[in-house]
Amino acid sequence: MTEVHDxxxxxxxxxxxxxxxxxxxxGEAPYWDEHTIELEPHRSVLEAILQARDRFDGSIGIRCxxxxxxxxxxxxxxxxxxxxxxHTHLDAAKLGAKDGVIEIEPMGNMPVIKDLIVDMDAxxxxxxxxxxxxxxxxQPVPEREYIVPKESMxxxxxxxxxxxxGACVSDCLAMEVDPGFIGPAALAKAYRFVGDPRDDQxxxxxxxxxQDPQGIFDCTHCFKCVExxxxxxxxMGQIMRLRRIAIGDHHIVDKNNGExxxxxxxxxxRDNGILWEAELLPRSYGGxxxxxxFAPAAGKELLSSLPVAFYGLLxxxxxxxxxxxxxxxxxxxxxxxxxIYDKIESRxxxxxxxxxxVGEDEAPEPVAASPEGSNS
Amino acid sequence: MPEHDVLIIGAGLAxxxxxxxxxxxxxxxxxxSKVHPVRSHSVAAAGGINAAISVDDDWxxxxxxxxxxxxxxxxxxxxxxxxxxAPAEVMELEHMGVTFHRNDKGEMDLRAFGGASMKRxxxxxxxxxxxxLHVLYEQLMKHHETVARYExxxxxxxxxxxxxxxxxxxxxxxRTGHMEAFRAKNVILACGGAGQAYKPTTNGLIxxxxxIAMAYRAGAPxxxxxxxxxxxxxxVETGILIxxxxxxxxxxxxxANGERFMEKSAPxxxxxxxxxxxxxxxxxxxxEGRGVGPxxxxxxxxxxxxxxxxxxxxxxxxxxxxxxxxxxDITREPIxxxxxxxxIMGGVKTDVDGRTPIEGLYAAxxxxxxxxxGGNRLGANSLLxxxxxxxxxxxxxxxxxxxxxMPQADVNTQLRDDSAKLESIINRPHDGRRVSxxxxxxxxxxNRHAAVFRDExxxxxxxxxxxxxxxxxxxxxxxxxxxxxxQDVLGALELGYMVDCAQTTVVxxxxxxxxxxxxxxxxxxERNDEExxxxxxxxxxxxxxxxxxxxxxxxxxxQPEERKY
Numbered sequence: 016m017t018e019v020h021d022x023x024x025x026x027x028x029x030x031x032x033x034x035x036x037x038x039x040x041x042g043e044a045p046y047w048d049e050h051t052i053e054l055e056p057h058r059s060v061l062e063a064i065l066q067a068r069d070r071f072d073g074s075i076g077i078r079c080x081x082x083x084x085x086x087x088x089x090x091x092x093x094x095x096x097x098x099x100x101x102h103t104h105l106d107a108a109k110l111g112a113k114d115g116v117i118e119i120e121p122m123g124n125m126p127v128i129k130d131l132i133v134d135m136d137a138x139x140x141x142x143x144x145x146x147x148x149x150x151x152x153x154q155p156v157p158e159r160e161y162i163v164p165k166e167s168m169x170x171x172x173x174x175x176x177x178x179x180x181g182a183c184v185s186d187c188l189a190m191e192v193d194p195g196f197i198g199p200a201a202l203a204k205a206y207r208f209v210g211d212p213r214d215d216q217x218x219x220x221x222x223x224x225x226q227d228p229q230g231i232f233d234c235t236h237c238f239k240c241v242e243x244x245x246x247x248x249x250x251m252g253q254i255m256r257l258r259r260i261a262i263g264d265h266h267i268v269d270k271n272n273g274e275x276x277x278x279x280x281x282x283x284x285r286d287n288g289i290l291w292e293a294e295l296l297p298r299s300y301g302g303x304x305x306x307x308x309f310a311p312a313a314g315k316e317l318l319s320s321l322p323v324a325f326y327g328l329l330x331x332x333x334x335x336x337x338x339x340x341x342x343x344x345x346x347x348x349x350x351x352x353x354x355i356y357d358k359i360e361s362r363x364x365x366x367x368x369x370x371x372x373v374g375e376d377e378a379p380e381p382v383a384a385s386p387e388g389s390n391s
Numbered sequence: 392m393p394e395h396d397v398l399i400i401g402a403g404l405a406x407x408x409x410x411x412x413x414x415x416x417x418x419x420x421x422x423x424s425k426v427h428p429v430r431s432h433s434v435a436a437a438g439g440i441n442a443a444i445s446v447d448d449d450w451x452x453x454x455x456x457x458x459x460x461x462x463x464x465x466x467x468x469x470x471x472x473x474x475x476x477a478p479a480e481v482m483e484l485e486h487m488g489v490t491f492h493r494n495d496k497g498e499m500d501l502r503a504f505g506g507a508s509m510k511r512x513x514x515x516x517x518x519x520x521x522x523x524l525h526v527l528y529e530q531l532m533k534h535h536e537t538v539a540r541y542e543x544x545x546x547x548x549x550x551x552x553x554x555x556x557x558x559x560x561x562x563x564x565x566r567t568g569h570m571e572a573f574r575a576k577n578v579i580l581a582c583g584g585a586g587q588a589y590k591p592t593t594n595g596l597i598x599x600x601x602x603i604a605m606a607y608r609a610g611a612p613x614x615x616x617x618x619x620x621x622x623x624x625x626x627v628e629t630g631i632l633i634x635x636x637x638x639x640x641x642x643x644x645x646x647a648n649g650e651r652f653m654e655k656s657a658p659x660x661x662x663x664x665x666x667x668x669x670x671x672x673x674x675x676x677x678x679e680g681r682g683v684g685p686x687x688x689x690x691x692x693x694x695x696x697x698x699x700x701x702x703x704x705x706x707x708x709x710x711x712x713x714x715x716x717x718x719x720d721i722t723r724e725p726i727x728x729x730x731x732x733x734x735i736m737g738g739v740k741t742d743v744d745g746r747t748p749i750e751g752l753y754a755a756x757x758x759x760x761x762x763x764x765g766g767n768r769l770g771a772n773s774l775l776x777x778x779x780x781x782x783x784x785x786x787x788x789x790x791x792x793x794x795x796x797m798p799q800a801d802v803n804t805q806l807r808d809d810s811a812k813l814e815s816i817i818n819r820p821h822d823g824r825r826v827s828x829x830x831x832x833x834x835x836x837x838n839r840h841a842a843v844f845r846d847e848x849x850x851x852x853x854x855x856x857x858x859x860x861x862x863x864x865x866x867x868x869x870x871x872x873x874x875x876x877x878q879d880v881l882g883a884l885e886l887g888y889m890v891d892c893a894q895t896t897v898v899x900x901x902x903x904x905x906x907x908x909x910x911x912x913x914x915x916x917e918r919n920d921e922e923x924x925x926x927x928x929x930x931x932x933x934x935x936x937x938x939x940x941x942x943x944x945x946x947x948x949x950q951p952e953e954r955k956y
Contacts, residue, residue: 083631144532
C-alpha cells in the first residue's frame with residue numbers, strides 16, 4: 016500500500032503577516048499591521064490570522080467559520096489576489112509574497128467595514144437579488160419529484176457549488192469599470208436557474224439579462240473570476256453559456272448589440288483566422304456584408320471610437336497600415352482554423368464543459384496473456 | 392422596538408425552514424442570525440438526507456433503523472413523526488429547487504448510508520447541506536416581504552415575562568454594536584449545537600452552544616447531553632470531516648495491517664454500521680497499536696475502491712478536501728482519518744412540535760432534543776431533523792401567535808443589564824486569562840475525557856476543570872474596545888455558552904452509569920436497560936448548579952433488543 020504523504024514531518028515555521036487594518040471608529044486611515052506566527056507550512060492563512068488574533072490582538076476583524084472552504088465567510092486578498100483564507104496554504108502564500116511577508120487585505124470592489132470585513136450586502140447580495148434568485152417552477156408541480164435528465168442536475172451542481180464568498184466579485188475587472196455590472200457571482204447564480212430544467216422562465220430570464228446593458232454582454236471575458244473562484248464554479252464560463260443559450264436556442268437579439276458583436280467576432284476569425292479590429296466594429300453594428308459599414312449605428316460608434324484610435328496611433332500602439340490592411344494568416348493555417356469551426360459546429364449538441372462531468376473510470380488492468388489463448 | 396409573532400434565532404436549515412413555514416401560515420416572522428444565513432453550519436452537511444421515498448421502502452423501516460441507531464434511547468413517537476413525514480418534506484424541498492441528483496430514469500437517486508437497512512439517502516453530490524441551505528435562502532429572498540431578516544445580529548439573552556413565558560430576546564447588531572430588545576409572541580431557537588466546546592471538532596467556529604445555553608439559563612431543561620457523536624472519518628490533523636457518503640459509495644476502512652477491521656464489530660454492515668460503532672472500532676485499533684501514520688493515531692479510509700468517475704462526480708468536495716487539506720489524491724491513495732467530535736444528540740428538551748417546557752419558547756435542529764437521535768444519530772438524519780422539526784415549530788408557533796396578544800414583558804431592565812455586561816467585558820482589566828486560552832483548555836479537556844471512551848476518574852477531573860474554567864471565563868479579558876464588529880466581546884459571550892454546555896455534558900455522562908450509543912463508559916461497559924433506559928434531564932438551580940432528573944423513553948412499536956450490525 017502507498018504510504019500516506021505525511022505533511023507534518025517538517026514541524027512549525029515562522030511566518031510574517033502584513034495585514035491591512037481599518038478601524039472605522041478611529042477616524043484614521045487604514046494602516047498596515049505586522050505579526051509573526053508559528054505554524055506548519057501547510058496550515059492555512061486563516062489559521063495564521065486566528066493565531067495572531069488569539070495571541071496578540073483580539074481586535075483583528077475577519078469573518079470565518081467552517082475552516083474547510085464551504086461556508087464562504089473568509090474571502091480576503093492574499094498578496095493582492097482574492098482567496099479564501101482557510102483555503103490558502105502558508106507556504107504557497109509565502110512563495111507568492113514579494114518580500115517574504117504574506118500580505119493580507121480585504122476584498123476589492125466592496126466597501127470595507129472593518130479590517131478584513133467588507134460590505135457583502137451592499138454589492139454582492141444586491142446583485143444576487145437582481146437575477147430573481149429562486150426557482151420559478153414549471154406548473155403543475157408534480158406530486159413527487161420532477162423527472163429530469165440525470166446530467167442536468169449534475170450540470171447545475173457546478174453553480175450550486177458557489178459558496179457566495181465574493182472572490183470573483185473582488186477581482187472582476189468589468190465591475191471595477193462599471194460598478195453596475197451584475198457580475199460573475201450573480202450571473203453564475205442565474206445559470207443555476209437557466210440550466211435547471213424545472214424552471215419555467217428560461218427565455219424571460221435570458222432576455223432580461225441580455226437586454227440589460229449591465230447584463231451578460233457587459234462581461235469582458237478576462238478570466239479573472241475563473242482564476243479567483245476557490246470552488247471551480249467557473250463564473251465566466253457560466254456567463255458564456257448564458258450567452259450561447261440566449262443566442263443559440265432563443266435567438267435573442269439584444270439592444271446592447273452583444274449578439275451581433277459575438278457573431279462578428281466569430282465570423283471574422285472564421286474568415287481570416289485572426290481578429291481584424293478595424294472590421295470588427297462595422298460588422299458588429301452593420302452585419303457581415305460590405306454595405307454594413309454604412310449602417311448609421313456603425314458610423315456613430317466609429318466616430319465615438321476615433322479618439323481612442325487616434326491616441327493608439329499617437330502612442331504607436333497601432334499603425335495606420337495595421338488598421339487598414341486586412342489581417343490574415345497563411346492559408347494552410349486558416350484551413351486548420353476553419354476545420355475546428357466545422358468540427359465544433361457539426362456536433363448535434365452544443366459542447367459544454369462541466370467540472371462535475373469529468374474523468375473516466377480507469378482503464379482496467381491489461382489482461383495477462385492466457386497460455387491457452389482467449390476467445391474473447 | 393421590533394415586534395414579531397415569531398422570532399427565529401439561528402438561520403441554518405432548521406431556522407430558515409421554520410421561518411418559511413411560519414410565514415406561509417400567515418405570521419409576522421423575523422429570522423435573526425449572528426452570521427449571514429448561508430454561513431450557518433448546516434452548509435457543511437455533505438452526505439445527504441434520509442427519506443423512505445423509494446417504492447420498495449417503508450417509513451417504518453427508516454424508523455426502526457433510527458430507533459436501533461439511537462440504541463433505543465430515541466423517543467419512538469417522535470421518530471415516527473420524523474420518518475413518516477420525511478418523504479413529503481424531501482419532495483417539498485425538491486419543488487423549492489434543491490438540485491437532488493437523479494438516477495437514469497430521472498428520479499431522485501439514493502445512496503447508502505450508515506446504519507440504514509437500504510439505500511434511502513437523497514443527495515446533491517457531497518454538498519447536500521449547502522444546496523439545501525442556499526435553496527432555502529433563495530426562498531427567504533423570495534419571501535422578503537413576509538420574513539424580516541436580521542443578518543449578523545448576536546442574541547445575548549432570552550426575554551421572559553412575569554409569568555415565565557418567553558416574550559422575545561435581546562440582541563446586538565454586530566455591525567454597529569447597537570443593542571436592541573425584540574418583542575415576540577414566540578421565539579424559536581434554531582442555532583445549532585456546541586461542537587466548539589471540543590477541540591478538535593468538525594464544527595465551524597460559530598457553533599458555540601448559544602441556544603442550548605440561553606435556554607438552559609432561562610430555565611429550560613436539557614436532555615441527553617451526554618450523547619456526543621464522534622464521526623468516524625475526520626482528517627487526522629485538522630479534524631475536517633470526510634463525508635460518510637464516501638463509505639456509502641463503498642470506501643473501506645483499513646488498519647496498519649491492511650485489515651478491514653470492521654469485520655470484528657459489524658460483520659454484516661461493515662463500514663456502514665452506525666457511527667458510534669465505527670468510531671469505537673477505530674479507536675480500539677488506534678489504542679491497541681494498529682493505527683497508521685507516524686503516531687499510529689489514524690486509520691486509512693480507502694476510496695480508491697470506488698470507481699474514479701463516480702468519485703469525481705459524487706464525492707467531488709472530498710476529493711478537493713483531501714488534496715487541499717491533507718495533500719492526498721483520494722482517487723489514487725488511501726487517506727488518514729480518525730474519529731472526531733461532530734454532533735450533539737442532546738439539547739433543549741422539546742416535544743414533536745418543537746415546544747420546550749417554557750411557554751412561547753421552541754427549539755429545532757441540533758439545538759433541540761426531541762429526542763429522535765437518542766444515543767446515536769444516523770448519518771443523513773440530521774438534515775431531516777432540521778427540516779421536519781423546523782417546519783413543525785414554525786407552524787405551531789404561527790398558530791399560537793394567531794390566538795394571543797403580544798406579551799408585555801419589561802424589556803428595559805434586561806436590555807440595560809445585557810448592555811452593561813458587554814461594557815464590563817470590554818473594560819475588564821488584563822489580569823485574568825485570555826478568552827482563547829480558556830477555550831483551548833476547555834476543548835482539549837472535553838476531547839480527552841468526554842470522548843469515545845469515558846470513565847468516572849476522567850469525567851470527575853473534567854468536571855473540576857470546567858468549574859475552574861467557568862470562574863476564569865467570568866474574568867476573561869479581551870482586546871477590542873470598539874463597537875463595530877467587535878467579535879472579541881462576542882467571543883467572550885460564546886465562551887460562557889460553551890462552558891455551560893460542556894458542564895451539562897460531563898454531569899450527564901457521569902450520571903449515566905452504563906454504555907449506550909455514543910456514551911461508552913469503560914467502567915460500565917454494558918448497556919443496562921433495567922436501570923438506564925431513560926433520559927437524563929438537566930436544568931439549572933437558582934445558584935447556577937446543574938440539577939439532574941429523569942424522563943421516560945417513549946416506546947411505541949419496538950422493544951429494546953441487542954444491537955448488531
